[in-house]
Amino acid sequence: MKTRFIALLLLATGLSVNAASRAEITRAAPVALEGTEERSLQSAEGLDYRIFISTPTEQAPPGGWPVVYVLDGNGWFLPFAQLARMVGRRPDHNGRLPAVVVGIGYPGERPFHTERRTWDFTPPVALREPPPAPGGRPWSRTGGSENFLVFLKTRVKPMIEAEFKIDTSRQALYGHSLGGLFTLHAAFTRPESFQYFGAMSPSIWWNKAYVTDEEKVFPAALAKHKGRANLFMGIGASELPHMVGDADAMAKRIAAAKYDRLDFTYVAFPGEEHISVATPAFTRFYDTVFAATDTDKASYLKAYDLGADAKAIEDADAYFKLTPERQAAVRRAGRSLTNAEPAAFDRRLRGWIAALPAHEREAVQKQHDRWDRKTGTVPVPY
Amino acid sequence: MAGVLDRRALLGASAAAGAVLISRPAMAAEASSPVTVRNSAEFEMKNAEGYTYRILVSLPLQPTPPEGFPVLYVLDGNSVFGTVTDMVRGQSRFPKDTGISPAIVVGIGYPIDGPFDSERRVFDLTVPTAASEFPPRPDGKPRDENATGGADAFTRFIIETVQPEIARRWKVDRNRQILSGHSLGGLFCLNMMFHHFGHFRGYIALSPSVWWKRRYILAAAKEFAARQQARVWTESLFIGVGEREQDSSEPEETRMVDNARLVSDVLQPLTARGFANGFAIAPDEHHRSAVPALISRASRFVFAAMA
Numbered sequence: 001m002k003t004r005f006i007a008l009l010l011l012a013t014g015l016s017v018n019a020a021s022r023a024e025i026t027r028a029a030p031v032a033l034e035g036t037e038e039r040s041l042q043s044a045e046g047l048d049y050r051i052f053i054s055t056p057t058e059q060a061p062p063g064g065w066p067v068v069y070v071l072d073g074n075g076w077f078l079p080f081a082q083l084a085r086m087v088g089r090r091p092d093h094n095g096r097l098p099a100v101v102v103g104i105g106y107p108g109e110r111p112f113h114t115e116r117r118t119w120d121f122t123p124p125v126a127l128r129e130p131p132p133a134p135g136g137r138p139w140s141r142t143g144g145s146e147n148f149l150v151f152l153k154t155r156v157k158p159m160i161e162a163e164f165k166i167d168t169s170r171q172a173l174y175g176h177s178l179g180g181l182f183t184l185h186a187a188f189t190r191p192e193s194f195q196y197f198g199a200m201s202p203s204i205w206w207n208k209a210y211v212t213d214e215e216k217v218f219p220a221a222l223a224k225h226k227g228r229a230n231l232f233m234g235i236g237a238s239e240l241p242h243m244v245g246d247a248d249a250m251a252k253r254i255a256a257a258k259y260d261r262l263d264f265t266y267v268a269f270p271g272e273e274h275i276s277v278a279t280p281a282f283t284r285f286y287d288t289v290f291a292a293t294d295t296d297k298a299s300y301l302k303a304y305d306l307g308a309d310a311k312a313i314e315d316a317d318a319y320f321k322l323t324p325e326r327q328a329a330v331r332r333a334g335r336s337l338t339n340a341e342p343a344a345f346d347r348r349l350r351g352w353i354a355a356l357p358a359h360e361r362e363a364v365q366k367q368h369d370r371w372d373r374k375t376g377t378v379p380v381p382y
Numbered sequence: 383m384a385g386v387l388d389r390r391a392l393l394g395a396s397a398a399a400g401a402v403l404i405s406r407p408a409m410a411a412e413a414s415s416p417v418t419v420r421n422s423a424e425f426e427m428k429n430a431e432g433y434t435y436r437i438l439v440s441l442p443l444q445p446t447p448p449e450g451f452p453v454l455y456v457l458d459g460n461s462v463f464g465t466v467t468d469m470v471r472g473q474s475r476f477p478k479d480t481g482i483s484p485a486i487v488v489g490i491g492y493p494i495d496g497p498f499d500s501e502r503r504v505f506d507l508t509v510p511t512a513a514s515e516f517p518p519r520p521d522g523k524p525r526d527e528n529a530t531g532g533a534d535a536f537t538r539f540i541i542e543t544v545q546p547e548i549a550r551r552w553k554v555d556r557n558r559q560i561l562s563g564h565s566l567g568g569l570f571c572l573n574m575m576f577h578h579f580g581h582f583r584g585y586i587a588l589s590p591s592v593w594w595k596r597r598y599i600l601a602a603a604k605e606f607a608a609r610q611q612a613r614v615w616t617e618s619l620f621i622g623v624g625e626r627e628q629d630s631s632e633p634e635e636t637r638m639v640d641n642a643r644l645v646s647d648v649l650q651p652l653t654a655r656g657f658a659n660g661f662a663i664a665p666d667e668h669h670r671s672a673v674p675a676l677i678s679r680a681s682r683f684v685f686a687a688m689a
Contacts, residue, residue, distance in 0.1 A: 031424040031438045032416040033464055034495055052417050057496065078419060079468035086461050086497050087670055094670065109420055111471075270665070273479065275472040276678035279465055280664075283674040381495070 036081055040107075041159065043151040047116070050074065050105040051156065054081035055164075056098030057089055059332060060376025061296045066099040066170035067160060068286070069152065069194075071121070071179035073103025075111035080174075080282050087283060091292040092300040092337060098378075099172075099290050100164050104156060119144035121175070121182035128208040142207075145185055149193065165376035169227075172196035172289055176278055178203045181211055184233075188214040191221050191229040191262075196289040198232045200281045201239060201274055204246035215250065222259055230263040232285050236277030237268045244268065304333035306342045313345075316352035328371040335377060353382045419467060426493060427547065429539040433502070436460065436491040437544065440467040441552065442474065442484030452485040452558035452688065453548060454681070455540070455582075457507070457567035459489020461497035462673055466562075469678050481686040485558075488548055490540065505532040507566040509573065511595045517636050533573055540574075541581045558688045562586035562680070564673050568621075572599050572645065575619060576606040584684030585619040589627060589672045592641035600641065603648040610652065618658035618687035621646045622676035624667030639663060658687035 039051045052073045056065055068084070070076050081101045088098035106113035118140035127142065152173075160166060173194040175183040180202030187197040188211070204211055222229060231254070235247040251266035265288055269277050292300075310330040313319050319327065334346030353364055361382060369379040422440040429435065438459045442451060456466050467487045473480040492499035510531035540561075548554060561582045563571045568590030575585045576599070592599055627638035634640070646661040653659050660683040664675040 029424050031419040031422040031440065031463065031489075033419065034416070034460075036417040038415055038417050054417075075468075075472075078417065079465040081417075082462060082464040083674055089497070271662075271679050275476070276469065276480065276682070278472065279469055279674040279678065280667075280671075280676075283671045284666075287668075287671060 033078060033081060035085060036077075039159070041155055043147065043155065045147055047151075048107050049151075049156075050103075050107060051159070052077040052081070052101075052103035052105060053160070054085060054101040055373065055379060056100055057085050057378060058091060058098035059300075059335060059378055060165050061091070061097060061167070061292070061299050063169065064165040064167035064376055066097055066172070066290050067164070067166050068099055068101055068172040068174055068196075068198075068290075069156065070101060070103045071173075071175035071182060072112055072117060072177075073105030074109070074113065075105075076176065076278065076282075077101070077103025077105065079279055083279065083283055084286060087286055088290070090300075090337075092297045095292050095297070096287060097170075097290045097292050097296060099170075099286070100160065100166065102156065102160055104152070115140040117178055118142055120148040121145060121178040121185075122206065123185055123210070123214075125207065125210060128210070145182055148182070149186060149190065153193065163370075164373045170195055170290070172198060172285075174198035174200070174282070174285060175202075176200040176281075177274065178206070180233075181206055184211050185214055187229065187231050188218040189221055191218075192225045192227065195227070196230045196232065196285075198234075198282075198285040198289070200234045200285075201236060201243060201277060202233065202247065204250060205242060209246065212250070215253070218254075219257070219259065222261055225261070228261045228263065230265075230289060232265045232267075232288055234267045234269060234277065234281040234284070236272035236274055236281075237270045238273045239277070240274070243274070300337050302336070303338055304336040304342060306330060306333045306345060310345065316355070319349060319352060324367060324371050325375070328368070328375040328377060331368070331372065332375060332377040335380070350382060419464060422467070423551075427543060429535065429543065431535065434493050435539070435544075436489075436493045437547075438463045438487075438489035438491060439548070439552075440471075440487045442486065443471065444474070444484040446553050447483075447555075449557075450553040450555040452483060452555050452560070452685070453545075454485050454487050454560045454562060455544075456487060456489045457561075457563035457570060458498060458503060459491030460494065460499075461491075462564075462677075463487065463489030463491070465674060466677060469681065473678065473681070481682050481689060483685065485685075486548065486552060486554065488544070490544060501529065503566060504529055506536040507533060507563070507570040508594060509533045509598070515595045515598075517593060517633070533570060536570070537574060537578050541578070545581065558583055560584035560586060560681075560684050562588070562677070563590075564588040565669065566591050566594070569594055569599055572603070572619075576602040579606075583617055583688055585617075586622075586677075586680045586684060587619065587642075588622045588676055588680065589624060589638060589669055590621060590642055590645070592638070592645055593636040597635060597641065600644055600648070603645050607648055607652060613652075614655050615652060615657035616687075618660065618684045619646075619649065620660035620662070620680040620683045622660075622662045622664060622672060622680055624664050624669060624672040624675065626666060626668045627672070638669070658683065660684075 035055045037053050041049045041051050070080050084099055084101045087096050091097050106116045122142035123145045124143035171194045173183055173186055180199040183197050183199040184202050186193055233251055235244055254264050267284055269280050334342040365382055372379040419440050421443060424438050426434050427437055470485050470487055473482040474484040477483045492502055508530040511527060513525050513527045516525045559582050561571050561574055568587035571585045571587040572590055621642050623639050623642040649659050664672060667675040
């Protein structure tokens with residue numbers, strides 16, 4: 001069959017190809033990003049969302065995985081998830097933690113859903129100017145930000161936290177453009193809602209810079225908030241002059257205020273414009289907020305204890321008799337970076353699972369995946 | 383097999399017609415499916431020695447221009463294919479501002495989980511290197527010289543197998559093909575340019591491992607520049623590196639920033655006859671973040687040179 005396929009291919013194109021350079025196609029499918037999946041979720045108001053989730057590539061530190069919620073998930077999830085999966089490797093060595101990346105998107109294939117995002121990302125305030133109508137079309141309706149914050153808090157986060165071992169002291173919100181405006185809004189008015197806020201190329205201009213009014217309540221909101229807040233703001237230095245000017249001015253004000261409980265970073269990325277700034281900015285944000293502490297690094301180098309019960313396990317039956325939680329703890333030990341004895345156990349375990357009949361293997365895989373995520377272990381396909 | 387053929391046909395046809403292929407199945411609340419790249423194809427190809435590669439392709443969402451699409455090839459395809467695809471798609475929505483026209487992105491990767499196949503990439507991306515030609519390793523252990531030396535075979539695979547296959551499946555502007563790589567992939571790009579010139583119009587070498595084999599690529603750059611005295615250029619090269627990749631206490635041989643600049647400087651005389659020679663140091667970026675930090679700028683540079 002394979003031979004005939006190649007022959008057909010050559011006939012069809014009239015290419016003369018020597019044997020050494022023959023293209024052998026063995027599989028064709030759309031590119032699926034490893035370790036990702038999609039869910040659907042509805043807000044209290046009945047709005048449908050697409051939720052994109054990326055599982056980290058390393059075990060969680062003891063407190064659980066950090067998480068970053070990315071707005072405009074249709075447009076930004078794929079590149080950001082892939083970057084996170086790359087830079088979060090080997091935290092002991094590279095110094096950045098693995099994180100769960102969650103994209104919040106909208107039904108359909110548009111990278112940026114103008115109507116839905118305009119509603120979600122803007123606060124319910126009176127409009128100060130009749131907005132210009134680009135191309136004669138009226139602007140999308142505005143004012144859904146409070147509902148959207150509630151949706152994030154009461155639907156998205158609980159779904160993620162039920163499934164993954166999340167470190168709730170390391171949660172980030174990240175938005176770009178109008179999503180950056182929303183991120184500023186959340187930081188200024190609800191600094192307790194996330195520990196890290198990434199506001200990229202924020203649309204400060206919106207509604208005659210309404211967000212600068214919200215900036216005035218920031219000190220009071222910070223004072224009321226018991227913990228620290230971390231705000232990262234960025235802009236492409238080659239964006240439109242008013243965008244750069246607005247961001248520069250706001251960054252100067254925030255830096256000058258020297259808030260006690262705020263860690264503030266501002267970066268103007270040289271040579272980048274509104275869209276191209278996204279990938280460098282996300283990586284820098286990730287580096288800034290998800291840096292591994294010495295304790296984190298030490299945890300990765302710690303040889304996990306397999307436990308006496310696991311050491312005594314001679315065969316698959318004995319393993320499957322353990323509780324699912326105990327099994328997960330054993331797997332986590334087996335996949336630690338530095339431990340030879342558990343690693344050998346993990347290899348034996350893989351052998352036992354590979355020997356199962358297909359339908360059982362599938363059930364075991366499902367159960368393992370579920371418990372691995374709950375316990376901060378990277379799920380591994382068998 | 384029939385299914386594979388159907389899907390191939392569908393993809394090829396939709397790209398040619400400029401139609402948008404939505405690859406994701408309908409949303410289902412209970413079942414979870416992996417997130418897929420819109421309008422993309424993934425398949426495997428074998429090289430002459432029988433090693434399997436995973437080829438990841440994303441097609442523009444715009445209609446095909448009469449001359450065909452430019453192609454941006456990405457080495458270590460598993461690691462940054464999605465990132466590069468998004469960068470190209472995002473910027474090519476505004477080609478007048480960015481200079482980046484809609485382009486096919488082709489990731490050349492390996493059939494693995496995870497971003498890198500460390501053994502195969504070291505073989506594929508390097509010329510034969512003796513153990514004595516490596517800088518000493520921090521742990522003092524010798525390097526395995528048998529693990530290197532596949533660059534010529536990998537070059538043949540790319541130019542004799544991958545490029546023709548992409549051009550066969552989709553309408554490609556053969557005059558606008560770019561090769562990009564990071565680290566050893568950056569070194570491989572330079573090797574491709576200096577030793578196998580003519581298969582690409584633009585080269586993007588990010589954080590290139592110039593230190594490899596006693597900086598052989600620096601000598602190759604000098605010979606290349608000397609050989610090409612009379613040529614009028616339409617090609618481009620962008621070399622980029624992160625500021626934090628170099629530590630001032632390092633020996634000259636392994637300095638990432640200085641060495642990258644040396645290669646760029648050697649080629650500078652060629653700019654008098656049209657060669658576009660781009661160089662950038664990304665402030666505050668490290669080895670791994672150099673790709674996201676510089677890929678947009680690098681792409682704008684090589685696309686502008688092809689305009």
